[in-house]
Amino acid sequence: MxxxxxxxxxxxxxxxxxxxxxxxxxxxxxxxxxxxxxxxxxxxxxxxxxxxxxxxxxxxxxxxxxxxxxxxxxxxxxxxxxxxxxxxxxxxxxxxxxxxxxxxxxxxxxxxxxxDTNFTLGHLEQQRKATLERLLRENPAFISLAEGIYQTRNSKLTFGPVIQRIAVISSETSAGYQDFRHTLENNAFGYKIIIDNYFALVQGEANAKAFLARLITVFESGIPYDAVILIRGGGAQTDFLLFDQYELNRAIAKFPIPVITGIGHQKNETIADLMAHTSTKTPTKAAEFIIAHNRNFEETLKAIQQTLIIKAAQLMAIHKDKLNTLNQQTIHAAKKMLTLEAHGLLSLSQRFLSQPQLILSGKKRDLENFRVNLAGYSKLYLQHQQREIEHIRSLMRLMSPENILSKGFALLKVNGEIIKDMTHIETGTIIEVILADTEIETKVLTKKYRHGKEYEL
The missing domain is CATH 2.40.50.140 (Nucleic acid-binding proteins)
Structure with a gap:
């Protein structure tokens, strides 16, 4: 119905x-x-x-x-x-x-x-500005802005004299990466640069975390890289947005190794360019920067070498002049010395030639005087020694046993040997007593000790 x-x-x-x-x-x-x-x-x-x-x-x-x-x-x-x-x-x-x-x-x-293109560009710029303001606000320890220029801990680092070992974060299939590598490996100066690859996707802002993870991997490797290179080349223009992300740029700003960007843009700067040590327009420009840095070091060495050569030549010329002057002075002094010595030798030879008889006569007189003195001294010496001998002879006569016995002393003998004390002579011992004109035998009846001072004079 x-x-x-x-x-x-x-x-x-x-x-x-x-x-x-x-x-x-x-x-x-x-x-x-x-x-x-x-x-x-x-x-x-x-x-x-x-x-x-x-x-x-x-x-x-x-x-x-x-x-x-x-x-x-x-x-x-x-x-x-x-x-x-x-x-x-x-x-x-x-x-x-x-x-x-x-x-x-x-x-x-x-x-x-x-x-409306301008609306979106303005919105993106607002987002970019907000990210920059947040970086400044939340990280004053290593990000600052002075006179329109961003100063980061990374930008204040100093490159070594030579950039020789680098870490590259890029897409493996990126045309920009291939250009970068080709430029380095085929440089006109033959520089050998070690490249360690840390591949990551760089297509779109969604890969910012993966890119940041590769940067952290470089840090945790502990390898003393001279620089870290961030490369984007090939792909859509939206790849730039990855390099405007807060977390990635915070890490770049405080990274302890100088960061070089070669993000492949010709007009605008990404935030990564502002936070990094060095910003270049393209991957090829990044490679050329490294080559130029090393070339500058080589040119500096060559300039120092040339300066050393010039200074050495100047120094040798100065010393050559000094040596020539010294040589002339030495020759002149030697000639003068030889002349003086020649005059001295001539004078000495003339003295020897003109005074030989005087010298010989003087020596003869000296010898004669020595002979006379020697004869006189010898006679006096012999007379003195004769008197000494006579004196000793007189002393010996005074000390002879005959002379001592004649003065009333006696010699005691036991068994034919002269005794000096009675310590070992017992009573009853037969003793031979020798006087000046008599020898007597006697027996020891008694023995007593005395101090021996009765006859001191």
Whole structure:
């Protein structure tokens, strides 16, 4: 049973389409929104996505609309990507021109007409500025800004005289990496540079954490690298966004090894360029910087060598002049000395030739005087010795036993031997007593000791 008030769905959608067409058909709106649920149909060059508005406090979605872009709108998106260096993708904050359409099958949709490049560039610049401000605010110990120039702990490091061993963080398939390596390995000066590769994806900002992990790996290796090279070459322009991430740039700013960037841009600077020690435009320029640094050291050595050669030649010339002067002085002094010595020898020879008889006569007189003196001294010496002998002879006569016995003394003998004391003579011993003219034998009847001082004079 049919309801007389019912209508077909197509009639309803037709009425809705009429209302939409009447209300919005001639109007195009510039809408600020975020992109989500984005897909791209390559074969048709169609972009499908949702535009959403998020609550600034809770981040919850407060509005959503399906949108599509094709034809001129798809071309405008391509131009947008080229101008901003930013892929059209999810979470992109955009100012986009749309028209409201209703389709009886697909429902209410927004058809993209155009996209404001400047709005997105401004938003990206705002994000970049916010990141720089955060780096300064949260890391004052190693990041500062003075007169428009960023000073970091890394930028204050000093390169060694030669950059010889380096760590390279790049994509293995990057054309920029190949250019960098080719430039180093084929340098015109034959410099040998050791390259340690730390490969990582550099396509898109989502790989910032992986890139940071490779930088940490370089640090934890403990290898004393002379420099760390960050390379991006080949790929989309959106690869630059990786080098504007906060955590990566904080690590670059405090990294203890000088960082060289060769990110492959010609117009703008990434935050990594500002935090690193040295920024170059391309990977090839980074390689040329290393070669130039080493060449400068070689040129300095050559200049020092040339200076040493010149100084040595000057010093030798000065000393040669001094030696020549000294040689002339020596020759002159030697000639003068030889002349003086020749005069001295001549004078001495003349003295020897003119006075030989005087010398001989003097020597003869000396010998005669010596002979006379020797004869006199010999006679006196013999007379003195004769008197000494006579004196000794007199003493010997006084001390002779005969003389002593004549004075009333006696010699005592026991068994034919003269005794000096009676210590070992016992009573009853026969003793022979010798006087000056008599010898007596007697026997010891008694013996007593005395002190022997009765006859002291």
């Amino acid at each position: 049919s309801n007389p008030s019912s209508i077909r769905l197509s009639e309803l959608t037709s009425k809705v389409q009429q209302v939409i067409s009447t209300s919005f058909g001639a109007v195009k709106y510039w809408v600020i929104a975020d992109v989500t649920n984005y897909t791209y149909k390559t074969e048709r060059n169609f972009h499908y996505f949702d535009l959403v508005e998020k609550d600034t406090r809770s981040a919850g979605i407060v509005a959503r609309f399906s949108a599509r872009a094709w034809g001129n709108a798809a071309l405008n998106i391509t131009n947008f990507e080229r101008a901003t260096g930013q892929n059209f993708k999810n979470d992109l904050h955009v100012l986009i021109q749309v028209e409201v359409l209703f389709n009886s099958v697909y429902g209410l949709q927004l058809n993209v007409v155009d996209i």
